[in-house]
Amino acid sequence: DVSNDLPSREVLFDFHGVPMIHSFSANWEKIQNFQARPDDILIATYPKAGTTWVSYILDLLYFGKTSPERQTSIPLYERVPFLEITISSTDSGVDLAERLTTSPRLIKTHLPVQLVPKSFWEQNCKMIYVARNAKDNMVSYFHMDRMTLFHPDPGDWSSYFKRFLEGNILFGSWYDHVNSWWKKKQTHDKIHYMFYEDMIEVKLIYHILFLEKLCCFLGLSSSLEERKQITGGVQFDNMKKNNMVNYSTLQVMDFKVSQFMRKGKVGDWKNHFTVAQNEEFDENYKQKMKNSTLQFRYEV
Numbered sequence: 001d002v003s004n005d006l007p008s009r010e011v012l013f014d015f016h017g018v019p020m021i022h023s024f025s026a027n028w029e030k031i032q033n034f035q036a037r038p039d040d041i042l043i044a045t046y047p048k049a050g051t052t053w054v055s056y057i058l059d060l061l062y063f064g065k066t067s068p069e070r071q072t073s074i075p076l077y078e079r080v081p082f083l084e085i086t087i088s089s090t091d092s093g094v095d096l097a098e099r100l101t102t103s104p105r106l107i108k109t110h111l112p113v114q115l116v117p118k119s120f121w122e123q124n125c126k127m128i129y130v131a132r133n134a135k136d137n138m139v140s141y142f143h144m145d146r147m148t149l150f151h152p153d154p155g156d157w158s159s160y161f162k163r164f165l166e167g168n169i170l171f172g173s174w175y176d177h178v179n180s181w182w183k184k185k186q187t188h189d190k191i192h193y194m195f196y197e198d199m200i201e202v203k204l205i206y207h208i209l210f211l212e213k214l215c216c217f218l219g220l221s222s223s224l225e226e227r228k229q230i231t232g233g234v235q236f237d238n239m240k241k242n243n244m245v246n247y248s249t250l251q252v253m254d255f256k257v258s259q260f261m262r263k264g265k266v267g268d269w270k271n272h273f274t275v276a277q278n279e280e281f282d283e284n285y286k287q288k289m290k291n292s293t294l295q296f297r298y299e300v
């Protein structure tokens with residue numbers, strides 16, 4: 001038990017061309033050889049794009065009715081294991097995933113598409129990818145790195161901003177991540193590509209439509225009533241106070257520094273970017289995304 005023994009900040013190193021830390025690569029052999037099952041569902045995101053939100057939605061869709069007790073007794077990070085994580089004080093993501101007795105297994109990853117274990121492709125598993133506009137994603141990631149005690153030290157905002165543009169942060173370049181998953185989606189029909197901004201659209205009707213699309217991809221039927229109930233349960237304020245989904249039970253995060261459920265908004269970047277940073281970002285973005293058909297919204 002290392003609960004009184006706070007983890008120290010790790011350093012980034014190059015791992016198959018991606019900036020990585022020990023806690024997400026130490027178990028690589030087992031991760032690479034992970035045996036996916038055909039009905040496994042992989043939830044893939046660049047960190048801070050809405051992983052927890054969509055994980056919770058999927059968990060409710062599959063198990064909300066059949067095992068309501070799991071909602072109040074098992075933290076979401078155990079129901080939806082994080083494939084590549086190995087922190088000594090807890091079980092590895094692979095161990096947790098292998099121990100799941102429910103099906104389908106919902107599995108979370110932040111790996112770029114080229115590093116996803118091959119059995120997920122061989123088994124033709126469904127994959128849900130969530131992308132979030134780079135400006136808000138950067139802000140959210142900055143605060144996550146500040147509060148997550150084993151993540152590399154983010155430094156101050158202006159140096160973080162530079163490193164984000166260079167792709168020199170944990171899990172690498174946002175630009176490469178969203179684009180390579182997007183490219184993969186064009187030739188692989190088992191990837192459902194979603195946007196944080198669409199999920200946040202305030203009008204209830206959009207939430208329900210968005211759930212309808214998701215259910216259609218998953219081959220699930222759900223009643224309007226059920227969908228309404230789910231959209232209520234996954235509202236930001238409800239998730240923020242739900243200890244089974246807000247990560248408050250994890251020791252590796254310092255909630256005095258920042259919250260996991262921090263703001264849950266589109267456009268918080270405006271409170272962080274200076275005018276000069278915004279110009280530099282936009283210029284750089286045009287270059288990096290010039291061959292991409294991906295479109296993001298920076299406000300809704």
Ligand code: A3P
Nearest residue numbers: 048049050051052053140235236261262263264
């Ligand atoms: P902020 O830091 O901008 O608030 P991930 O789960 O991929 O780590 O992403 C975390 C981000 O998603 C955080 O963004 C968090 O607040 C936001 N989020 C989580 N649940 C949400 C919800 N129900 N509605 C809106 N945003 C949510």
